[in-house]
Amino acid sequence: MKKSFWILIVAMAAPLLSGCPSSGSSAPPPVMLPAVAGDGRIKVEWLPVSGVDYWLFSSTDPSLTAFNWTSQAHAYVSADAPTPFYMCGLLDGVPYYFVTNGRTNGGPGGTSSQQITATPHNASANWTLNPMLIAQIVNNAIVYPDINGVGYASLTTCGNNSALSATGVFAAVGAGGAIFTSNDGLSWSSQISPTTTNLNAVTGYAASLNNPLAPALHLMAVGDAGTVAYYQDGSGWIIENSNPYASASLLLANPPNPTTPNTLRSVMQINGTFFAVGDAGTIISSADAINWTRHPSGVTTNATTQNLNGVTYGGGMYVAVGNNGTLLTSGDGDTWAVPTPAPVIPAGINLQKVAAFVSSYGDIYVAVGDGGTIVTRTSNSGNSTYNWTAQTLPGAPNLVGITVETLGVETNAAWGTVPAADTTLGFITTAQFVAVDAAGNAYTSINGYNWTTSANPTGAIPTGATGVNALTSSGFGYVVTGNSGVSATAF
Numbered sequence: 001m002k003k004s005f006w007i008l009i010v011a012m013a014a015p016l017l018s019g020c021p022s023s024g025s026s027a028p029p030p031v032m033l034p035a036v037a038g039d040g041r042i043k044v045e046w047l048p049v050s051g052v053d054y055w056l057f058s059s060t061d062p063s064l065t066a067f068n069w070t071s072q073a074h075a076y077v078s079a080d081a082p083t084p085f086y087m088c089g090l091l092d093g094v095p096y097y098f099v100t101n102g103r104t105n106g107g108p109g110g111t112s113s114q115q116i117t118a119t120p121h122n123a124s125a126n127w128t129l130n131p132m133l134i135a136q137i138v139n140n141a142i143v144y145p146d147i148n149g150v151g152y153a154s155l156t157t158c159g160n161n162s163a164l165s166a167t168g169v170f171a172a173v174g175a176g177g178a179i180f181t182s183n184d185g186l187s188w189s190s191q192i193s194p195t196t197t198n199l200n201a202v203t204g205y206a207a208s209l210n211n212p213l214a215p216a217l218h219l220m221a222v223g224d225a226g227t228v229a230y231y232q233d234g235s236g237w238i239i240e241n242s243n244p245y246a247s248a249s250l251l252l253a254n255p256p257n258p259t260t261p262n263t264l265r266s267v268m269q270i271n272g273t274f275f276a277v278g279d280a281g282t283i284i285s286s287a288d289a290i291n292w293t294r295h296p297s298g299v300t301t302n303a304t305t306q307n308l309n310g311v312t313y314g315g316g317m318y319v320a321v322g323n324n325g326t327l328l329t330s331g332d333g334d335t336w337a338v339p340t341p342a343p344v345i346p347a348g349i350n351l352q353k354v355a356a357f358v359s360s361y362g363d364i365y366v367a368v369g370d371g372g373t374i375v376t377r378t379s380n381s382g383n384s385t386y387n388w389t390a391q392t393l394p395g396a397p398n399l400v401g402i403t404v405e406t407l408g409v410e411t412n413a414a415w416g417t418v419p420a421a422d423t424t425l426g427f428i429t430t431a432q433f434v435a436v437d438a439a440g441n442a443y444t445s446i447n448g449y450n451w452t453t454s455a456n457p458t459g460a461i462p463t464g465a466t467g468v469n470a471l472t473s474s475g476f477g478y479v480v481t482g483n484s485g486v487s488a489t490a491f
Contacts, residue, residue, distance in 0.1 A: 005397075006298070007451050008312075009252050010221055013358075014122045016230065019326070022105055022301045023103055023105055023107075024104050024105030024106040024107025024108075024127075025103070025105070025108075026100075026101075026102070026103055026104075026107055026108050026109060026110035026111075026112050027049070027052040027053075027102030027103055027104050027107075027109040028049075028102060028110060028111070029099075029102060029111055029112060029113035029114075030046040030047050030048055030049065030052075030054060030083075030100055030102065030113055030183075031046060031047040031101060031108060031113075031114075031376045032044075032045075032046045032098070032099075032100065032113050032114055032115075032116045032173070033045040033046060033047070033116075033299070034116065034118075035096075035098060035116045035117065036118065037117045037118040037119055037120050037121060038120065038121075038475070038476030038477055039092065039120065039121065039122060039123035039124070039405060039432070039475065039476060039477055039491075040088055040089060040090050040091070040092055040099075040120050040405070040406065040407065040408045040475075041086060041087065041088040041090065041120060041158065041164075041166075041475055041476050042086075042087050042090060042096055042118045042120060043084050043085075043086050043166075044056060044058075044084065044086075044087065044098050044116070044442065045083050045085070046083050046113065048083055048192075049102070051104055052102040052103070052104055052289035053078050053079075053080045053102065053103055053104065053106075053185040054080070054081055054083070054100045054102050055077060055078065055080070055081060055100060055101055055102075055103075055109060055425070056078045056079050056081040056085055056086065056098060056099075056100050056159075056269065056413045057069045057076070057098065057099050057100065057101075058074070058075070058076045058077075058078065058096055058097065058098050059072035059073060059074050059075045059076070059095055059096070059097060059248055060061055060072070060073045060074045060091075060095065060096055060097070060224070060415075061073055061097065062095070062097055063113075064065075064097045064098075064099055064115060065099060065301070066074070066099055066100070066101040066109055066111075066112040066307070067110045067112070067270055073412075073414075073415040073416075074091075074096070074415065075425065076132045076160060077158055077342060078160065081100070081159065082159070085154070085201075086158045086159055086166035086167070087158060087160050087408070088157060088158035088161050088166070088475060089158070089160065089161050089164065089165045089408050090120045090158065090408050091120065091408045091409070091410060091416075092120045092121055092407070093119065093120070093121065093122075093150070094119065094120070094409065095117050095118070095119045096117065096118060096119070096120070097115055097116070097117045098115065098116050098117070099113050099114075099115050099116075100112075101113065101152075101173065108254050118211065120289065120408070122432070122444075123476065123477035123478060123490045123491055124432065124434045124444050124478060124490050125444075125490070126490050126491065127461045127464035127476075127488055127489070127490045128462065128488060128489055128490070129461070129465050129486075129488045130186055130486075130488055131380065131486040132187065132188070133149055133263050133484065133485035133486065134172060134180055134188045134219035134481065134485035134487055135188075135230075135485055135489075136178055136180070136265070136406055137190070138176075138188035140274050143486045144485030145174045145175040145176055145178040145468055145484075145485060146174050146175040146467075146469070146482070146483040146484065146485075147172045147173070147174040147219070147469060147470065147480075147481035147483070147485065147486075147487070148173060148174045148175065148199065148200045148201070148223075148469050148470060149173045149174070149199065149200050149201035149202050149469070149470045149480060149481075150170065150171070150173075150202065150470040150471070150472045150479055150480070150481040151170070151171050151172075151174065151187060151201070151202040151203040151204060151278070151472050152165075152168050152169070152170050152171075152204075152473065152474045152479075153168050153169050153171070153203070153204035153205050153206060153217060153218075153219060154167070154168040154205070154206060154209065154474075154475075155167050155168045155169060155206050155209070155210075155212050155215045155217070155302045156168075156209070156210050156212055156276055157210060158475075163300065164406065164475055165475040167212070168182060168206075168476070169181055169182070169189075169204070169217065169219075170182040170183070170184075170185050170472065170479060171202045171204060171219050171221070172201075172202065172470075172472070172481050172487075173199035173200070173201070173202045173221045173223070173229075174198070174199060174481075175194050175198050176197075176198065177193040177194070177195065177196045177197055177198070177223070177227075177228075178190070178199070178307065179191040179192075179197055179199065179202075179221060179229065179237060180191045180415045185229075185474065185477070185479040185487075185489050185491070188487075188490060191237055192236065192237060193201050193229065193236060194229055194237050194239045194422075195223070195227055195229055195239060197224050197225055197227040198223050198224045198227075199223035199224075199227065199229060200222060200223045200224070200263070200264065200266070200290075201221065201264070201265060201266045201276075201470075202220065202221040202222075202267065202344055203217060203219070203220060203267050203268050203269050203272065203274070204217060204218055204219035204220065204231070204269065204270050205218055205309070206218075206270050206317070207272065208475055214233070214234055215233065216230070216232075217233050217366050218230075218231065218269075218272075219237075220267055220274045220276075220289060221242060221267070222264035222265070222266075222267045222276045222278070222350075223263070223264060224263045224264075225261055225263060226261025226262060226264060226278075227239070227264070227275055228240065228264070228276070228289050230288075230289035240288065240289035240290050253301075261306075262276070262278045262280050262282045263278050263279045264276045264278035264279075264282065264308075265277065265278045265279070265306070265307070265308065265309045266278075266309055266311050266353070267311070268311050268312055268313065270313045270333075272287055273286070273287045274286055274287070274289070275311055275318070275333065276311075276356060277308035277309070277310070277311045277320050277322070277444065278307065278308060279307040279308075280302070280305055280306075280307065281301070281302035281303060281304040281306060281308060281322075282294075282308065283295040283302070283308065283311075283320060283336060285333065287376040288347065292467075293318075293334075295330075295333060295334045295335075295336065296334050296335050297334055297366060303328050303337060303338070304322065304326050304328060304336075305336075305403070306322045306323045306326040307322050307323045308320050308321065308322035308323075308324070308325050308326065308328075309321060309322050309350065309351065309352045309353065310322075310351065310352055310353035310367070311354065311356045311462075312355055312356045312365075313333075313356060314356025314357065314358045314363060314365070315356060315358040315363035315379070316331065316353075316374075317329055317330070317331060317356070317365070317366075318330040318331075318332075318333050318336075319354050319356065319365055319367070320336065320354070321351035321354045321367045321369070322351060323344070323347035323350045323351075323464045324348065324350065325343075325345030325347075325349050325350075325351060325369075325373075326338075326351065327339065327342065327343065327351060327367060328344075329360055332449060336411045337385075339387075339388055340379075341388075342388065343375050343387070343388035343389055343390040344390055345373060345375065345390050346392075347411070348369065348370075348371070349369055349370050349371055349373050350369050350370045350373065350451060351367045351368070351369035351370075351400060352369045352370070352400050352401070353367070353369060353399075353400065353401050353402050353414070353471075354366065354367040354368075355367075355402045355403055355404045356472045357404045357431040357433070357434065357448075359406070359429075359430050359431070361380065361381055361427040361428045361429070361430065362379055362381055362425060362426075362427040362429075363376060363378065363379050363380070363382035364376070364377075364378050364404075364429070364431055364433075364447065364448045365377045365448075366402060366404070366433055366435075366445075366448040367402075368399035368400075368401070368402045368435050369398075369399055370398050370399070371392060371396040371398065372393035372394070372396040372397050372398075373387070373390060373391075373392055373399070374390070374391050374393060374397065374399070374448075374449040375388055375390045375391075376388070376391075376449055377389075378425055378426075378447075378456060379428065380425070380426055380427045384426070389449075391449070393451060396436045397434070397435050397437035397438075397439065397441060398436060398437055398439075399435050399436065399438075399443075400435060400436060400438050400468060400469055400470070400471075401432075401436045401468070401469075401472075402434070402435040402436075402471065403471050403472055403478065404431055404432065404433045404434070404473070405431075405433055405434075405473050405474040405475060406430055406432070406434045407429070407430050407431060407432040407446060408429065408430070409428065409430050414431070419480070421441035422446070424447050424449045424450065425447050425449075425454030429446045429447050431445075431446055431447065431448070432446060433445045433446070433448055434471065434473065434478055434490075435471075436461065436468050436471045438466075438468055438469075438470070438478050439466055440461040440462075440465035440466050440467075440468045440480070440488065441453060441461065442461055442490075452489065456470075461480060461488045462488060463464070465480065465482060465486050465487075465488040466482070466483075466486075467482040467483030467484065467486060468480050468481070468482040468488075469481060469482050469483065470482075476489040476491055477489060477490050477491030478491075
């Protein structure tokens with residue numbers, strides 16, 4: 001999980017303030033640029049001078065300088081800090097202050113820069129309809145395809161937390177094989193697609209994380225008729241194996257007719273392996289989009305014949321959801337089963353997507369679907385597990401997407417109020433779940449059980465973002481996509 005505070009060992013203070021004895025010298029402070037805040041994150045940037053090492057200091061005290069930070073609340077320092085510098089795990093609604101100073105050749109730090117400040121915020125309450133529809137050129141005409149899936153791949157992590165995303169790439173896929181990418185979730189570029197078959201979901205990762213010049217980015221999009229489009233840096237988008245069911249390892253598992261493979265509806269990756277799920281209980285995995293394994297392997301029957309619409313992983317458990325209230329879990333990704341006891345879900349309800357949140361306090365799993373259906377399961381750090389339970393949101397909206405980010409909480413009683421254990425969960429929650437429905441309304445929860453409509457003044461993603469199909473998050477905020485190239489963001 002991301003931490004909500006940091007403080008360096010005080011024994012380091014002396015060399016930080018005066019610099020180690022050396023032939024180096026102090027350097028003038030850099031010009032600071034305005035800080036940019038997101039959901040529990042802040043981007044800090046300055047104008048560097050070649051040959052100068054800059055140290056970044058931060059706290060929640062407005063008296064901050066480069067020489068008094070050790071005694072302040074939420075104190076943090078980064079030696080030889082890069083610019084831009086991304087900090088995460090911050091408390092929403094709390095101002096953070098930043099200064100830098102410079103030195104050369106290991107010399108003492110110079111005077112403090114001018115101070116800049118920013119306040120992280122709950123991005124899910126700030127939805128904006130993207131005025132630029134996601135578009136492509138087809139036969140010299142502008143086309144706004146239905147966008148069925150959207151995903152995010154982290155390229156770099158935060159300077160103070162190696163587990164959370166700082167920068168990354170959004171990808172969106174849709175009707176007619178449409179593929180788009182974006183660095184900010186606002187401006188989208190059409191990519192050359194290797195297929196004209198509808199694509200339904202996309203995800204990815206950087207094999208060389210924190211190497212933005214050569215991230216070894218891998219993206220996978222899945223769609224109708226078992227279509228799999230795969231991207232690697234240097235190769236572009238290609239069809240590695242347009243029929244994954246034709247793999248020998250799958251034929252041994254009695255796959256569907258290889259000439260009419262099942263539609264794939266969701267994809268996720270864990271540790272470099274992609275898992276895709278789809279119609280007729282299909283669950284398949286691959287690390288390269290060439291060699292596929294069907295799950296369960298070595299047997300002739302699936303765990304279900306229902307269409308599967310969503311898949312996730314967290315806390316050592318895989319979860320897949322689908323039509324007619326189907327919910328499957330697995331401890332190894334191969335053997336899947338209906339949990340016992342199974343949640344009571346009304347007949348005919350299709351579960352669409354599922355998200356998992358893992359922290360040192362406990363784990364939370366949430367699935368969403370038709371008719372406002374939300375299914376939740378939790379377990380605490382003491383390994384007490386609670387059964388899956390189902391509820392229906394007021395108004396019974398058709399929920400189509402869910403994602404989760406980490407919510408910073410105070411953990412030092414001397415600096416603020418440490419939250420008590422959530423009475424519903426039995427442990428402290430650091431989760432921020434966001435769900436959206438097909439009409440564009442957004443819903444939030446910190447425990448997966450109690451939900452509120454987004455605090456946006458209209459109570460929904462702005463009018464016009466109807467026909468929403470997919471949702472993703474980047475750490476800084478959220479992106480939804482839908483029919484006719486519509487997208488909305490919350491940053």
